[in-house]
Amino acid sequence: MTHAISIDGLAYRAGRHFAIRDLRMHVPNGSVYGFLGPNGSGKTTTIRLLLGMLPPADGTIAVLGHDVPRGAHQALARIGYVPERLHLYPMLTIEETMRHHASFYPRWDRAEAERLRRAFELRAEQRVGRLSKGEAGKLMMLLALAVRPELLVLDEPTDGLDPVVRRDVLSALLEYVSTHSATVLISSHLVHEQERVCDWIGVMDGGRLVAEMPMHAFRSGIKRLRIAGPPVHASPAPFGILARRAGAGREEEWVVRDWRDDMTSWFASSDTALREVVDLDLEESFVETLRAARDASGRAA
Amino acid sequence: MLTQTLYVQWKWNRDFLAFYTVVAFAAPLVILWVALPHLGLTSARELVSVGEAVGTATEVIAVLAGLTVAWQGYGVDERVGHIYALSLPVTRGRALAMRAGTASLTLALPAVGVWIGAMVAAAQVQLPPSLHSYAGSLASKALLAAWLAHACMFALCYSARRRAKVVLVLLIIGVSTLAVATVVAPSSRPAITRAGDFLISNPGPFGVLFGRWTLIDV
Numbered sequence: 001m002t003h004a005i006s007i008d009g010l011a012y013r014a015g016r017h018f019a020i021r022d023l024r025m026h027v028p029n030g031s032v033y034g035f036l037g038p039n040g041s042g043k044t045t046t047i048r049l050l051l052g053m054l055p056p057a058d059g060t061i062a063v064l065g066h067d068v069p070r071g072a073h074q075a076l077a078r079i080g081y082v083p084e085r086l087h088l089y090p091m092l093t094i095e096e097t098m099r100h101h102a103s104f105y106p107r108w109d110r111a112e113a114e115r116l117r118r119a120f121e122l123r124a125e126q127r128v129g130r131l132s133k134g135e136a137g138k139l140m141m142l143l144a145l146a147v148r149p150e151l152l153v154l155d156e157p158t159d160g161l162d163p164v165v166r167r168d169v170l171s172a173l174l175e176y177v178s179t180h181s182a183t184v185l186i187s188s189h190l191v192h193e194q195e196r197v198c199d200w201i202g203v204m205d206g207g208r209l210v211a212e213m214p215m216h217a218f219r220s221g222i223k224r225l226r227i228a229g230p231p232v233h234a235s236p237a238p239f240g241i242l243a244r245r246a247g248a249g250r251e252e253e254w255v256v257r258d259w260r261d262d263m264t265s266w267f268a269s270s271d272t273a274l275r276e277v278v279d280l281d282l283e284e285s286f287v288e289t290l291r292a293a294r295d296a297s298g299r300a301a
Numbered sequence: 302m303l304t305q306t307l308y309v310q311w312k313w314n315r316d317f318l319a320f321y322t323v324v325a326f327a328a329p330l331v332i333l334w335v336a337l338p339h340l341g342l343t344s345a346r347e348l349v350s351v352g353e354a355v356g357t358a359t360e361v362i363a364v365l366a367g368l369t370v371a372w373q374g375y376g377v378d379e380r381v382g383h384i385y386a387l388s389l390p391v392t393r394g395r396a397l398a399m400r401a402g403t404a405s406l407t408l409a410l411p412a413v414g415v416w417i418g419a420m421v422a423a424a425q426v427q428l429p430p431s432l433h434s435y436a437g438s439l440a441s442k443a444l445l446a447a448w449l450a451h452a453c454m455f456a457l458c459y460s461a462r463r464r465a466k467v468v469l470v471l472l473i474i475g476v477s478t479l480a481v482a483t484v485v486a487p488s489s490r491p492a493i494t495r496a497g498d499f500l501i502s503n504p505g506p507f508g509v510l511f512g513r514w515t516l517i518d519v
Binding site: 051052053073074075076077079081083085086087088089090091092096099100103104105 | 302304305306308309312313377380381382384385387388389390391392
C-alpha cells in the first residue's frame, strides 16, 4: 500500500506545555482519513507541519512523494487545503480571490470554480471580509477543490457551519472524491460526521497518535463486554483490553479492541461467563480509546 | 502570479499610496507658498533654505511611505495568521521576493508625486542664474529612501520574531560597545568614525538618508 502522507518519528515543540513526540502517521492513497482528537490534541499543528508551514524538530514527513518541508511548495501545488478559520485576504472580492489563487496553481479548473461558485450561491463581487461563516466555508472549499488536488487537507471544514451549508460543503467534497479518487485528510472533533465519510481513522491525543486503523476495524472491533466472575489466572487474552471497570456484584465491564465473535470461546475456557457484548458507536469507541490512552500514559508517567 | 501579487499589493496599499502621493505632490507647493511672501523673491540664500525645507519634508514623506507600505502589507498577512501566504505553492524566498518587489514598484507613485510637485513648485519661482532646481534628483532620492525604509521594515516584520529580537539586541550591544569604546579608548575614535561614515555617507547603505536633500541648489 502506498501512502499519500507518511510521517515517521515527528517531533515538534510549541511553548512549554505542548509537544508532538515521535508521531507516526500513514494516510493510504485514495483513502478518506478521519483525523480525530479533542481540542488542543495537536491536529492542527500536525496539519501545519505536514504542509510545511512549521519546521519539525525531528522526524521525516513525505507528502505525495515530496519531502516536507524542503519540497513543500511542490507538494502544495497538488494539495487543496481548507484551514479551520478564514485565511483569505479580507479586502479582495470573491472574484479577485479566485483570480489570485488561480495564478499560483497550474491545475486550476476555471470552469469548475465558476460552477462551484454558482452552486454555492456566492456573489463574485462580494468582499471576503464581509462573508458570513457559511459563505467563507464554501469559498475555502471552492478554492481547495478547483485546484484539482490529489490530496485534500481539511482542518475542521464544517466547524460552526449550519446544517444546510455543512451538507452542501460535504456533498461537494464527496462528489469530487468519488470522481477524482483523491485522498482526503479530514480533521474534526465531530465524530458522527467522520463516521459517515471516512474509511480510515487516526486518533490524536496530547500530541500523540493513539490509534490508527481502518474505519471498519475501529467501528466493529471495539466492544463493551459484561462479564460475571472475571478470570483470575486467565491465559493472555486474544484481544486488547482498553478498560476494566467493576460492575454490580462480581460483574466487571471490559472495553476491548480487536474483538471477533469467535473470541467468546476464550471466556468459556477460563470459567468465566460472558453475559453481553455491546456494540459501541464511533463516538463511544473514540472516547474509550482516548481514555485508555490517557490511563496508559498516566501509568507510564 | 507576479501581476496578481502586484494587484493584491495595490489593493492593500492604495489608500496610503494615494495619501502619500498627494502629500508628496503638495508639500513643495505648500512650503513655497508659505515661504514666498516672506522671501520677496530676492535672496538666493533664502531660496536655497526653502529648497532644503522642501527636501527635508520630502525625505520624511518618503521614509514614512516606505515604512507604512511594509507595515500595512505585513499587517494583512498577520491578521490571517500568515496561513494563506504559507499555503501557496511557492518557496518562501520567492513569495517574499514577489511581495517586496511589488511593494517597491508601488512606491514609485509617491516618488512621481514628488517629481511633479517639485517641478510645479520650481516653476513658481524665478531662480537667479546661479541657482538650479533639482526636481528629478529629489524624486530619485525619495524613491531610494522609500525603498530603504521599506526594506528595513519589511525585513524586521517578516523575519522570525526570535531572529528579529536577536538582531535588535546585537544592534544595541554593538552601539553601546562603540559608545563605551570611544570613552575608554579615545584612540579608537577614528575607526569608529570611519565605520559610522561608511554607514551614513554615500555609497554606504544609509547614505541616501543622510545626504543633502534640497530642491534648489547652486
